[in-house]
Amino acid sequence: MPESSEATITLAGDLHARPAGALSVAASKFDSAVEVIVGANQANAKSVLAVMQLGASSGQQVTIRATGPDAGDAVAAIIGILAGATKAGD
Amino acid sequence: MAANVGIVLVSHSAPLAEGTAELAGQVGGGTVTIATAGGTDDGRIGTSIAKIQRAIQLADAGAGVLILPDLGSSVLTVRALLADPDDLPGPVVMADAPFVEGAVAAAVTAAAGGDLKAVLDAAQEARHARKL
Numbered sequence: 048m049p050e051s052s053e054a055t056i057t058l059a060g061d062l063h064a065r066p067a068g069a070l071s072v073a074a075s076k077f078d079s080a081v082e083v084i085v086g087a088n089q090a091n092a093k094s095v096l097a098v099m100q101l102g103a104s105s106g107q108q109v110t111i112r113a114t115g116p117d118a119g120d121a122v123a124a125i126i127g128i129l130a131g132a133t134k135a136g137d
Numbered sequence: 138m139a140a141n142v143g144i145v146l147v148s149h150s151a152p153l154a155e156g157t158a159e160l161a162g163q164v165g166g167g168t169v170t171i172a173t174a175g176g177t178d179d180g181r182i183g184t185s186i187a188k189i190q191r192a193i194q195l196a197d198a199g200a201g202v203l204i205l206p207d208l209g210s211s212v213l214t215v216r217a218l219l220a221d222p223d224d225l226p227g228p229v230v231m232a233d234a235p236f237v238e239g240a241v242a243a244a245v246t247a248a249a250g251g252d253l254k255a256v257l258d259a260a261q262e263a264r265h266a267r268k269l
Contacts, residue, residue: 075249
């Protein structure tokens with residue numbers, strides 16, 4: 048059974064094009080399947096267009112869920128990016 | 138680290154190609170070479186085979202090059218160029234994708250170290266991405 052991991056963060060800024068790009072670049076480096084979940088919507092983290100389409104904004108809770116051999120590392124890396132990258136607000 | 142796939146944006150308009158390259162470069166984090174071939178050799182609206190050839194040379198880092206054309210004769214000009222692969226530095230493929238979305242998706246996948254097939258797939262999957 049593949050490893051599964053999940054963590055939630057409250058966004059300090061909007062998930063605009065640049066942080067969405069950073070998130071997708073990071074997610075694409077992992078073998079695990081990675082989902083970004085905002086409210087009732089979810090997107091493949093490796094698809095920057097899908098992540099941007101979520102329109103996640105400051106103050107919203109975002110859950111990162113990964114399934115696969117490097118799921119824990121993937122969730123940690125992406126939560127780290129969301130904690131840092133959304134502060135600039137662009 | 139292995140070389141990233143390079144991207145060439147071919148547009149009838151130089152500012153359109155350059156602006157799209159700027160946006161895709163920012164979203165991709167700036168680690169991918171995105172070269173542009175916009176307008177004719179004398180700066181009018183149109184396409185230039187010489188500009189496309191130069192852009193391919195600039196974008197090629199050894200992992201292949203993805204070309205995104207905007208409309209109509211951009212596609213035809215690129216297709217003519219690809220018909221003679223002996224003149225190309227390595228593997229070069231053209232994506233059937235929306236210009237802006239395809240460039241952004243390709244830049245992200247190339248920045249993550251995806252191979253030419255993965256970058257092509259990312260660009261072409263952009264055809265199905267909803268905006269609203």
